[in-house]
Amino acid sequence: xxxxxxxxxxxxxxxxxxxxxxxxxxxxxxxxxxxxxxxxxxxxxxxxxxxxxxxxxxxxxxxxxxxxxxxxxxxxxxxxxxxxxxxxxxxxxxxxx
Amino acid sequence: xxxxxxxxxxxxxxxxxxxxxxxxxxxxxxxxxxxxxxxxxxxxxxxxxxxxxxxxxxxxxxxxxxxxxxxxxxxxxxxxxxxxxxxxxxxxxxxxxxxxxxxxxxxxxxxxxxxxxxxxxxxxxxxxxxxxxxxxxxxxxxxxxxxxxxxxxxxxxxxxxxxxxxxxxxxxxxxxxxxxxxxxxxxxxxxxxxxxxxxxxxxxxxxxxxxxxxxxxxxxxxxxxxxxxxxxxxxxxxxxxxxxxxxxxxxxxxxxxxxxxxxxxxxxxxxxxxxxxxxxxxxxxxx
Amino acid sequence: xxxxxxxxxxxxxxxxxxxxxxxxxxxxxxxxxxxxxxxxxxxxxxxxxxxxxxxxxxxxxxxxxxxxxxxxxxxxxxxxxxxxxxxxxxxxxxxxxxxxxxxxxxxxxxxxxxxxxxxxxxxxxxxxxxxxxxxxxxxxxxxxxxxxxxxxxxxxxxxxxxxxxxxxxxxxxxxxxxxxxxxxxxxxxxxxxxxxxxxxxxxxxxxxxxxxxxxxxxxxxxxxxxxxxxxxxxxxxxxxxxxxxxxxxxxxxxxxxxxxxxxxxxxxxxxxx
Numbered sequence: 001x002x003x004x005x006x007x008x009x010x011x012x013x014x015x016x017x018x019x020x021x022x023x024x025x026x027x028x029x030x031x032x033x034x035x036x037x038x039x040x041x042x043x044x045x046x047x048x049x050x051x052x053x054x055x056x057x058x059x060x061x062x063x064x065x066x067x068x069x070x071x072x073x074x075x076x077x078x079x080x081x082x083x084x085x086x087x088x089x090x091x092x093x094x095x096x097x
Numbered sequence: 098x099x100x101x102x103x104x105x106x107x108x109x110x111x112x113x114x115x116x117x118x119x120x121x122x123x124x125x126x127x128x129x130x131x132x133x134x135x136x137x138x139x140x141x142x143x144x145x146x147x148x149x150x151x152x153x154x155x156x157x158x159x160x161x162x163x164x165x166x167x168x169x170x171x172x173x174x175x176x177x178x179x180x181x182x183x184x185x186x187x188x189x190x191x192x193x194x195x196x197x198x199x200x201x202x203x204x205x206x207x208x209x210x211x212x213x214x215x216x217x218x219x220x221x222x223x224x225x226x227x228x229x230x231x232x233x234x235x236x237x238x239x240x241x242x243x244x245x246x247x248x249x250x251x252x253x254x255x256x257x258x259x260x261x262x263x264x265x266x267x268x269x270x271x272x273x274x275x276x277x278x279x280x281x282x283x284x285x286x287x288x289x290x291x292x293x294x295x296x297x298x299x300x301x302x303x304x305x306x307x308x309x310x311x312x313x314x315x316x317x318x319x320x321x322x323x324x325x326x327x328x329x330x331x332x333x334x335x336x337x338x339x340x341x342x343x344x345x346x347x348x349x350x351x352x353x354x355x356x357x358x359x360x361x362x363x364x365x366x367x368x369x370x371x372x373x374x375x376x377x378x379x380x381x382x383x384x
Numbered sequence: 385x386x387x388x389x390x391x392x393x394x395x396x397x398x399x400x401x402x403x404x405x406x407x408x409x410x411x412x413x414x415x416x417x418x419x420x421x422x423x424x425x426x427x428x429x430x431x432x433x434x435x436x437x438x439x440x441x442x443x444x445x446x447x448x449x450x451x452x453x454x455x456x457x458x459x460x461x462x463x464x465x466x467x468x469x470x471x472x473x474x475x476x477x478x479x480x481x482x483x484x485x486x487x488x489x490x491x492x493x494x495x496x497x498x499x500x501x502x503x504x505x506x507x508x509x510x511x512x513x514x515x516x517x518x519x520x521x522x523x524x525x526x527x528x529x530x531x532x533x534x535x536x537x538x539x540x541x542x543x544x545x546x547x548x549x550x551x552x553x554x555x556x557x558x559x560x561x562x563x564x565x566x567x568x569x570x571x572x573x574x575x576x577x578x579x580x581x582x583x584x585x586x587x588x589x590x591x592x593x594x595x596x597x598x599x600x601x602x603x604x605x606x607x608x609x610x611x612x613x614x615x616x617x618x619x620x621x622x623x624x625x626x627x628x629x630x631x632x633x634x635x636x637x638x639x640x641x642x643x644x645x646x647x648x649x650x651x652x653x654x655x656x657x
Contacts (some may be wrong), residue, residue: 073154109478120531124508187399207637319501340503
């Protein structure tokens, strides 16, 4: 690892780079949304939590991670089914939580 | 307090963000990258997909470490929270003894963690330690380097010794914040000690207790140094908790892929816990 | 006071008393061991030092592998404390006085780093600090420890700053103070106690941490905690020496704790109780 550039030891791959680009895009999109419609649309959701848009994004992402892990632990690959579940879950979170 | 909207405040937080991002984001990205690849050293990597995650999620080694971790956390919570509450309730509220109690009780919190381990190691040695010798002369067959059960007993006792004071201090801070009028009113009503506790002290302590439980939960979930120094994770693997297992895998065997996958699963659990912690804290604050 | 009430209070005092005795026993044993000779320790069980000796302490203060450990530890701990608090001060002010884009989430993100297990970061830190050429220097450890100390300092300072009325800022701005003059001349002296507490906790958490400090150093910057664990694992039975080194690490904590005793609980609750 000595003498190699910072990019080399981080061992980047295209899929992981795409993953982080997606997260970064989400954050940028949320910031732009916030600028055009400030306040974050706070509400008291069905779980009894006061959430804003940012909170809902976080709950969606964290929950999706656990959905993927659970699927991988119980059924294994391929991962299209948990992707579908995660999208539905994210929609539910953004709509009602 | 009403806070003014001011986007220039970002300049004030920028140094913190830069520093923590350097320390948190670059390593986290690296861990994610490692977790999907196979390596044989020399910076040569092969794509492995989610194999490592599957392997870790199905490995009995991870399951055992996780189970031990949950069991350990449950035991120490069941001991430390009631004990801390009882000690805090019995502590004097004013007078010279308050400082004495606070300073002596806080002392274990401020001892380097490896010294805590080394101290208990010396304290519990079967032949020459005060506790080991004491227990053996009372007729117990105590040898924490050989028997898993006594090793657990020693590790749990060490954690109780190390961290119960945190619960005591938090509860004590909550108790002294109760105005004296409440007690006066209870006295006029002729309330018993139990009903004072049940209807005056416990409701006021609810939030502090939540914080104490969550802090202890998270900190015990990452326990590493004290146990490594005391038992090294043994005998066998009987006291190998999550962090110990992870460090063995990452720095001991240099299994980058599985270690990275395990790190991420571990990190997600902690992230969920911290989110719960933060939500509970800010929710109570709003009221 | 009624006699029964008095005995009740005395009985009640038993609980903290017993608890404190329980806390003191292992510390007593550590200190006792540090004054024993190796022969006495291995020879059998003695409840107090029979052949009282200072040899263990003499060795630590004269052998450079030992005392340089303390110097290395103090170097990175102090560097880390100063760095963490200086960086955290303006940020804590921003969090306590203003709303801005993403403030709550930023605060939460900082908090998660305080909660993250160091074991997760040990390996990537080793590679990161090797890549930037800081491996085996006190700076690597000082920077690595900011991971959990900066969020902690921000949190504690924010708690103290929120207790300062906003009128102080507003009057100063009306009087024509520019921001930095106000911040350095008026605001920082006002929250001096909070800065003290934040320094104390940064000092402590950097002082007690072992895993990262050990991973990021090898020879030149080896901290005392690493010296101790390596001694414990390799040469095995220099228990007296180990006990003396341990006793010395308790001293700074015991000394400083007296000054912050009224803020300890507050600090451990991360300034939010």
